[in-house]
Amino acid sequence: MSDGEFIRPFPALTPAQRYHLEVYGYVVIENAIEQDLTNRLLEAMLRLKRDLLSTPDPAKARVRNCRLSAYRPHYLHFAHILEADPAICEYLTHPRLVGMAEELVGGSVRLEESEAVVNERDPDAAPRYGFHTGTAPDVGTYVENGLYHCTFVKTLTNLTELGPDDGGTVVIAGSHKVKCDRETIIAAAYQDLALIHQVVAPAGSTLLFGEALIHATGQIRSDRQRVIVIGGYTPPMFQAWNGQEPSAEFIAQTPEPLKPLIAGSDKWHWQQRHRRLDMPVAS
Numbered sequence: 001m002s003d004g005e006f007i008r009p010f011p012a013l014t015p016a017q018r019y020h021l022e023v024y025g026y027v028v029i030e031n032a033i034e035q036d037l038t039n040r041l042l043e044a045m046l047r048l049k050r051d052l053l054s055t056p057d058p059a060k061a062r063v064r065n066c067r068l069s070a071y072r073p074h075y076l077h078f079a080h081i082l083e084a085d086p087a088i089c090e091y092l093t094h095p096r097l098v099g100m101a102e103e104l105v106g107g108s109v110r111l112e113e114s115e116a117v118v119n120e121r122d123p124d125a126a127p128r129y130g131f132h133t134g135t136a137p138d139v140g141t142y143v144e145n146g147l148y149h150c151t152f153v154k155t156l157t158n159l160t161e162l163g164p165d166d167g168g169t170v171v172i173a174g175s176h177k178v179k180c181d182r183e184t185i186i187a188a189a190y191q192d193l194a195l196i197h198q199v200v201a202p203a204g205s206t207l208l209f210g211e212a213l214i215h216a217t218g219q220i221r222s223d224r225q226r227v228i229v230i231g232g233y234t235p236p237m238f239q240a241w242n243g244q245e246p247s248a249e250f251i252a253q254t255p256e257p258l259k260p261l262i263a264g265s266d267k268w269h270w271q272q273r274h275r276r277l278d279m280p281v282a283s
């Protein structure tokens, strides 16, 4: 990679996957990453968890430039995992996943954030979800070639298998296009739980969605720990999430072809590209 090109598939989704994304606001790509990468990512996240929790004050600690943005008994949220392990950087720059993010953004992207969640069943959890969004229809979405696009996109990959009781991410299907008050949409979805879709997928699968879609962490009813890693992507002229700019040292040792993705260095030189629905997936 050091002097090669960074080649991503375009389009990265089949017409059926793109249509699913259009209608529901998300698509799950089963086994999107290689088994070996899934295993290395899981090891890396468990090592990072152990290292952060063994510091004197985990809520304030920083290990390999990563910190815990939520530190609760059954729920750990990690911010800026990018620099913590080579497997994590490999994941965040995975050509297939970056290609998927670019397809939904509608052009080249930069890494906006890198996060992870390690959680387990919370016996005291209220039977409600923490629904939220990162942007909204109109503000962060647009249509090109008849297809929905979003300027703030996430890839969430589960490193542990997710059965129906394992707390996969939940989304309110179709909410990425609905221009009503968010709380009103959430209240409507609770009236018919079939409107709330949950990720059930083998380890190594990726949930792709735009942040206008209302979503939340699911509820774990099993005894299994859930581990997910998250990449956030935006056009290159956007900023990284607060406190998630990569360090100068990390950028300096990043292979040249990956620098625009990692550092957002293309800024206003955004390469726009929009698929048509009938285009076959690139191999």
Ligand SMILES: O=C(O)CCC(=O)C(=O)O
Pocket (backbone or CB within 6 Å): 117, 154, 168, 169, 170, 215, 216, 217, 218, 228, 230
């Ligand atoms: O924990 C999850 O499944 C969802 C994470 C999430 O809400 C987010 O990345 O914005």
